[in-house]
Amino acid sequence: MPTFYDPGADAREASEALRGLAHATRTFESPQDLYGVLGDLLSGVRSLKQVLDQLATAHIKNRPHAFDDHGDHTIGSKDALAAADELHQAATLIDQAEERLDAAAGAASRVAWHEVPASEAPTIARWINVVFMQGQEADEVLEMIDADGALAGLNHLKYWDYGDETTSAAMENGYVYDAPPSGPSEHELHDGGYHLAYSHAFAHVALYRIHAVDTVDQLPDDARSLAVPSAPSRARESKRVSWFEPASITAVKRQRGLGL
Structure with a gap:
């Protein structure tokens, strides 16, 4: 003492x-x-x-x-x-x-210590939208796909992937999916952590990237139930403001009287 x-x-x-x-x-x-x-x-x-x-x-x-x-x-x-x-x-x-x-x-004093380390926290996979093109922009990529193959188009669209910036934008805008959206007359290609979807009939191309989400960041079950299905019907598509608008956003718009 x-x-x-x-x-x-x-x-x-x-x-x-x-x-x-x-x-x-x-x-x-x-x-x-x-x-x-x-x-x-x-x-x-x-x-x-x-x-x-x-x-x-x-x-x-x-x-x-x-x-x-x-x-x-x-x-x-x-x-x-x-x-x-x-x-x-x-x-x-x-x-x-x-x-x-x-x-x-x-x-x-601002650190919140958790019992389970981040390296052991369970994660699930989500797909985020990297880029979506339609019309003339999509035509240029579609021509590249016709000439050099779908992989060439996929690699070209990777230039629109800015890593964390792209992920944050997709999260903020709700462009996050359990599975990459797939519509009628679409062709698809998986390559590593990327997924290409394109359609000559509807003149659009889209690129998605896989993203691991920690369980602490996941949506609650009721919100996840609104996630986009992997193969939605034509009838559901007609109710959407935009085919590539997340279903959760469309549902909220309808509830607030903002949708069609």
């Missing part, structure tokens, strides 16, 4: 406590303990800065009693001043460390 009056005894106890903490923090069984440890360390660092400043002041105040081993007061006084200066410098560095530790504690 600290004495609050004996600097030597309290310094020894602080040293032992830090040794124990260094040993204990080699592993953390519960990451929820991290924030509490940071908070206590922050308090300790602030106290350490105060201790260093007080040690520097003590060296200056006690200069009249400072001598070297040979009894030279001038040299002893000079070394006391040097020690005080170094202690002030150390306190300044500790002040900077306190700022960084305070920032670390602030960031740590």
Whole structure:
């Protein structure tokens, strides 16, 4: 226990406590303990800065009693001043460390620790729309498919895939599917994580990419029940504002009186 009056005894106890903490923090069984440890360390660092400043002041105040081993007061006084200066410098560095530790504690306070690591969290596959073209734009790709094959068209449409940006846009707009939409008179091609759908009769082409969704990000069951079926009927298609508009959005529009 600290004495609050004996600097030597309290310094020894602080040293032992830090040794124990260094040993204990080699592993953390519960990451929820991290924030509490940071908070206590922050308090300790602030106290350490105060201790260093007080040690520097003590060296200056006690200069009249400072001598070297040979009894030279001038040299002893000079070394006391040097020690005080170094202690002030150390306190300044500790002040900077306190700022960084305070920032670390602030960031740590925003972390929500889960029992199951992300690498073990179950995921499911969803298809996101990368690009949809119709009319003249689609005609150019369809001509490429006729000339060089469907794979050439698929690889060409990959240039519209901007990774996370494309995924975010699809998520925000609801262009996410259990299976790539497939309509009448459409041809399809799978290649790796991509799916190409195209139709000469309706003059459109579309590219989809597989995307893994963590269970924490999945839609609830009632929302997933509105997902686009892999092979919708012609009658359902006629009720949609757009064939490639997600069924969930169409349903919401109808409920709000915004759809046809």
